Amino acid sequence: MEKKTVTLFWFRRDLRLTDNAGLYHAISEHTNVLPIFIFDKAILDKLEDKADRRVEFIHTHITKLSNELKSLGSSLQIFYSTPEQVFAELQQQYWVEAFYTNEDYEPYARQRDEEIKRLVENANAPFLSFKDQVIFAKDEILKDDGKPYTVYTPFSRKWKEKLNSFYTEPYPTEKYFTNFLQVDSPFIIPSLESMGFVATGEPFPSPIPDKDIVQHYHDTRNLPAIAGTTRISVHLRFGTVSIRQLVAFAKEHNQTWLSELIWREFFMTILWHFPHVVGHAFKAQYDKIQWVNNQEHFAAWCEGRTGYPIVDAGMRELNETGFMHNRVRMIVASFLTKHLLIDWRWGEAYFAKKLLDFELSANNGNWQWAAGCGCDAAPYFRVFSPQLQTEKFDPKLEYVRRWVPEFDDPFVYPKPIVEHAWARNRALEVYKQGLAVQ
Numbered sequence: 001m002e003k004k005t006v007t008l009f010w011f012r013r014d015l016r017l018t019d020n021a022g023l024y025h026a027i028s029e030h031t032n033v034l035p036i037f038i039f040d041k042a043i044l045d046k047l048e049d050k051a052d053r054r055v056e057f058i059h060t061h062i063t064k065l066s067n068e069l070k071s072l073g074s075s076l077q078i079f080y081s082t083p084e085q086v087f088a089e090l091q092q093q094y095w096v097e098a099f100y101t102n103e104d105y106e107p108y109a110r111q112r113d114e115e116i117k118r119l120v121e122n123a124n125a126p127f128l129s130f131k132d133q134v135i136f137a138k139d140e141i142l143k144d145d146g147k148p149y150t151v152y153t154p155f156s157r158k159w160k161e162k163l164n165s166f167y168t169e170p171y172p173t174e175k176y177f178t179n180f181l182q183v184d185s186p187f188i189i190p191s192l193e194s195m196g197f198v199a200t201g202e203p204f205p206s207p208i209p210d211k212d213i214v215q216h217y218h219d220t221r222n223l224p225a226i227a228g229t230t231r232i233s234v235h236l237r238f239g240t241v242s243i244r245q246l247v248a249f250a251k252e253h254n255q256t257w258l259s260e261l262i263w264r265e266f267f268m269t270i271l272w273h274f275p276h277v278v279g280h281a282f283k284a285q286y287d288k289i290q291w292v293n294n295q296e297h298f299a300a301w302c303e304g305r306t307g308y309p310i311v312d313a314g315m316r317e318l319n320e321t322g323f324m325h326n327r328v329r330m331i332v333a334s335f336l337t338k339h340l341l342i343d344w345r346w347g348e349a350y351f352a353k354k355l356l357d358f359e360l361s362a363n364n365g366n367w368q369w370a371a372g373c374g375c376d377a378a379p380y381f382r383v384f385s386p387q388l389q390t391e392k393f394d395p396k397l398e399y400v401r402r403w404v405p406e407f408d409d410p411f412v413y414p415k416p417i418v419e420h421a422w423a424r425n426r427a428l429e430v431y432k433q434g435l436a437v438q
Helices: 021-029 052-071 085-095 107-122 153-163 173-180 213-216 235-240 241-252 253-271 283-290 295-304 309-321 328-340 344-354 359-370 384-392 398-403 420-436
Strands: 006-012 033-040 077-081 094-102 125-128
Touching: 006 021, 006 077, 006 235, 021 033, 021 094, 021 125, 021 173, 033 052, 052 213, 077 085, 085 094, 085 107, 094 107, 107 125, 125 384, 153 253, 213 241, 213 398, 241 253, 283 420, 295 309, 295 328, 295 344, 309 328, 309 344, 309 384, 309 398, 328 344, 328 384, 344 359
Parallel strands: 006 033, 006 094, 033 077, 094 125
Antiparallel strands: none
16 A cells, blocks of 8 residues: 655644644645654653553543544544654654654653654654743743843743733644545544553543633632632643643733743743753752651651641642642642651652642752752741641631541641651751751
């Protein structure tokens, strides 16, 4: 059978047909565009939890994407393999005219894309990638001397100065939907079970920001007992919603919410310019801190039985739902690194396993912020008091009682595993000693 000539579009962190930069370029410049998606074994095979809701989320949206393409007479070709093997297989099936995708800035993705680009170009086809998951990337926001920002506030100021309507203009992909490869019968979607995973069936947050929540975000975002945040971060993580759409919405409705979107891009920029932050402190001297790393304390923190109700509530919410309120994330991270003197990398790795909205740059940046070792970090001598944080942000203990129902029973709820004042003084002393090492 004669091989068809196709242009490939590779979906990754951009699981939507509308307002998709790379897809727009592919279908506006070519006909017979074949969309593909790879369940990457290099990533999935490392996941211990076979009920990982991130895989379920991706599968749900890949199914939706596949159905949308089916209604256009096309189909999504889906693989459970490695990108290198997939490209070799596609070369056997088709004459590949060009290869399109959107940029990804994480270390594994950069290495993977370099390898695929080499394979594609060796096959005499161009490999073209586009900015899609951020408004500004790489070197687009720099200081006047050409160096990257390492402090959020001036980065945010420059980001806002540069923003104009050009950057939030949606890509009109719909005009070119007729340029997808037409197929007689659609490709099969591999089941979760065939890849070794299981579905929980639990609902996911909406990809549409709630206007009322966004408009009141500055008043409600720190209160974990109420629905005061959009929970849209998982959709940003996997690109089921356009960042251009969200920034335009935020600009119109709430500057505080816009600031949160800028924080996300700030941490992505840090990861791009300072890749050593994966595994090491941004500020090198903080790698000399002598962590206690008590295994029993770490297990108590993971399981939500530290005797500090706000910490335990947060960890139980995370373990049960894959979500934790942002204010509570700061409290539990401060508690692990300061009260328990456990290496921030342990907490970072636990969040990476559990968070539905896990994103390497933000997770790393926020953990280093909490530990005091990152860029723009809270100073090491700032130690959150779980009691004061509870009084301020959960004064009626609604959030605590929702997740720690035994809280009011002194015979059941555990005593604190460390005493606050003692733990605070120990942290200050250990940090001071570590930073004094030459």
